[in-house]
Amino acid sequence: MIHSPFNKISKPSKRNLTIILLLSTIILITVMRYLDSQIQNSETAQGIISFELAKDLSKSEVILNSWNVVSKTAAGMSMGFDFLFLLVYSLFIYFYSNSYHK
Numbered sequence: 001m002i003h004s005p006f007n008k009i010s011k012p013s014k015r016n017l018t019i020i021l022l023l024s025t026i027i028l029i030t031v032m033r034y035l036d037s038q039i040q041n042s043e044t045a046q047g048i049i050s051f052e053l054a055k056d057l058s059k060s061e062v063i064l065n066s067w068n069v070v071s072k073t074a075a076g077m078s079m080g081f082d083f084l085f086l087l088v089y090s091l092f093i094y095f096y097s098n099s100y101h102k
Contacts, residue, residue, distance in 0.1 A: 014099045021092035028085045038074035
């Protein structure tokens, strides 16, 4: 049977970690929403989602050309925070489900 690498963490520590991960998740969402507000324009009505779901190279180029330097920086940071968000959010779900529902 496969054992979790987190089994050795005490229950109070898991609860504390769950709270920290929840707060981190909220902070990351707030940061990503702020960054997203910096890149919304007529070409990217849905913010970074518009760019991520661009269907072809020409649409991506139109979006990139509609952004200034600040918007491009915000878009890059948004994608970086998105990867961090996936890690923090998934760890939060894991610890929440194992701390409070066992």
